[in-house]
Amino acid sequence: MPRRSVHTIEIDPAFLAGLRHLAKQFPNLTVVPGDILKADLAAIAFRPPDCALYGNLPYYITSAILHHLFTFAGLIDEIHIVIQTEVALRLAAQPGTRDYGYLSVVTSSTRVPNLSSKFLATRSSRRRKSPPPSSRSACPANAQSSPSAPAPRQPQARRRTHPSTTHLRFLDFVKLCFSQKRKTLVNNLRSLAKPDHVREALATLKLRPDSRAETTPRAQLAALRSLLGGS
Numbered sequence: 001m002p003r004r005s006v007h008t009i010e011i012d013p014a015f016l017a018g019l020r021h022l023a024k025q026f027p028n029l030t031v032v033p034g035d036i037l038k039a040d041l042a043a044i045a046f047r048p049p050d051c052a053l054y055g056n057l058p059y060y061i062t063s064a065i066l067h068h069l070f071t072f073a074g075l076i077d078e079i080h081i082v083i084q085t086e087v088a089l090r091l092a093a094q095p096g097t098r099d100y101g102y103l104s105v106v107t108s109s110t111r112v113p114n115l116s117s118k119f120l121a122t123r124s125s126r127r128r129k130s131p132p133p134s135s136r137s138a139c140p141a142n143a144q145s146s147p148s149a150p151a152p153r154q155p156q157a158r159r160r161t162h163p164s165t166t167h168l169r170f171l172d173f174v175k176l177c178f179s180q181k182r183k184t185l186v187n188n189l190r191s192l193a194k195p196d197h198v199r200e201a202l203a204t205l206k207l208r209p210d211s212r213a214e215t216t217p218r219a220q221l222a223a224l225r226s227l228l229g230g231s
Contacts, residue, residue: 010031042072090104091104095214100214105218106174109170174213176191177189184209185213
């Protein structure tokens with residue numbers, strides 16, 4: 001059976017030499033020097049039949065990396081990452097809870113199986129690391145690993161393309177909705193639509209005029225965007 005193609009993206013020159021040495025031993029490994037936040041994942045590595053992404057994300061830019069990965073969600077079959085437990089909880093959070101926010105909505109809207117809204121946060125032991133980190137880590141896992149969860153979805157062939165304009169605009173819309181989490185949607189969306197227009201759209205969706213993004217499910221945010229002129 002042929003080996004799968006592996007691409008590693010690394011920005012730190014201190015690690016590039018070692019990775020290139022490994023690439024000489026493993027012809028299926030390609031080293032890509034550069035910044036993951038600027039990487040065009042579709043051009044680098046994404047080819048049928050499937051694409052899995054692995055990483056131990058730097059905590060200080062975890063959200064930025066996730067946002068970038070989500071723009072390519074339609075191209076990725078699986079994502080396995082180690083992140084802060086706090087961020088993992090935000091990925092899995094439900095509307096109205098303390099951790100619910102932009103990442104929760106975008107995660108629930110992606111079709112990547114290992115990025116469903118039903119996460120099991122598997123905590124990583126700090127004692128196994130030297131020096132021990134000050135914060136806890138978690139590896140988000142698909143809830144399908146739970147005995148009571150539904151059977152795993154069968155992989156489906158799909159066209160590999162660059163992120164769609166519609167998907168990117170939805171990410172921007174959600175970001176705007178949560179730009180000031182404690183403010184109402186009417187206030188946060190002032191740059192997009194007049195307050196009266198937003199209130200009318202909220203009424204159409206049977207939502208309160210003082211609704212906040214932190215209590216609004218993803219489906220209603222998507223409907224709101226459509227009513228306000230999104231496509």
